[in-house]
Amino acid sequence: MSDDIRVLHYADKTSDKYWAIDTRPNAKGGHDVWYGRRGKPLVYRSSDKADWRRQYEAKLRKGYLKFKSLTIDRSTNMVVSKDDLESSIPNQFWFRISTQVPETQIASFLASALNTFTEQFRDEATTLASLPVFKSLLSGSHSGGAELSEGPLAILLLFALRRHLTEQGPSASLSFAPIEIVDDDNTLLTDSFDELAELYGTSKEFSDMRQSCPPADFRKYAIALGAIEAPIDLTVIESNTKAAFF
Known part of the structure; x- marks a missing residue:
């Protein structure tokens, strides 16, 4: 069963890799192990080492992080979600923020985003503040996930946070991505x-969301959260300068 496979992830300036181990003994009395770069088939090895926990904890001490919702598809040696090995539809987006990004910067973004969002969408702001991903980020978590069941605000929050960390503050000077989703x-x-x-408006994985949040509202929420710049309304710009026509 997929629950028997433990998956760990590690990333820094030069590395972005997985390591996984099957806690069930293999034919050698040891344990099956996978390792390699994220996004590619992992290297498979049948180890004869009997103590899987010692290997697992050694990786944790090196800075690897646990991802309990992931497992290994043995047919492809790829890291996949436990929930549905056969489905190509994601049910969650995962985020990992560099440890060089201070928690205060994340908290400042959340406070500002919530305040601005509340000014325009008071009822929806209550939903935003109650999202598990919002609470996770506010508590200082640098990695985690946002399930699709949390709705479009969860996705837009992560998108807006990535834009903020990439363009503003201390993390803007980092030589690598401050956050990956x-x-x-x-x-x-x-x-x-x-x-x-476009993905939100056409893909089947977002079909349920579109029933309660049409694409037009999706864009409005994105602007309010800072995921994109607000369009300039030229009709409200006052000017004492006469227009020149050529």
Whole structure:
């Protein structure tokens, strides 16, 4: 069963890799192990080492993080979600924030985003503040996930946070991405909001969300959270300068 496989992830300036071990004994009395770069088939090894926990805890001491919702698809040696090995539809987006990003910067973003969002969407702001991913980030977590069941605000919050960390504050000077967001297939979430909006408006994984949050509202929420810049309304810009026509 997939619950028997423990998956760990490690990332820094030069590494982005998985390590996994099957806690069930193999034919040698040891344990099956997988390792390799994220997004690619992992290398498989049948180890004869009997103490899986010692190997597992050694990786944790090196800075690897646990991902309890992931497992290994033995047919492909790929890291996949436990929930549905056969489905290509993600049910969760995972985030990992560099440890060089201070918790105060994340908390400041959350406070500002919630305040701005409340000014425009008071009722929805209550939902935003109650999201598990919002609470996780507010508590200082640098890694975790946002399930699709949390709704579009969860995705937009992560998208907006990535934009903020990439463009502003101390993390903007980092030589590597301050935050990465991937789906269950370890595919990076697009950096383009237009692509995200198109995905939201057409893909079947978001069909339930579109019933309660049409694409037009999705864009409005994105603007309020800072995921994209607000469009400039030229009709409200006052000017004493006469227009020149050529």
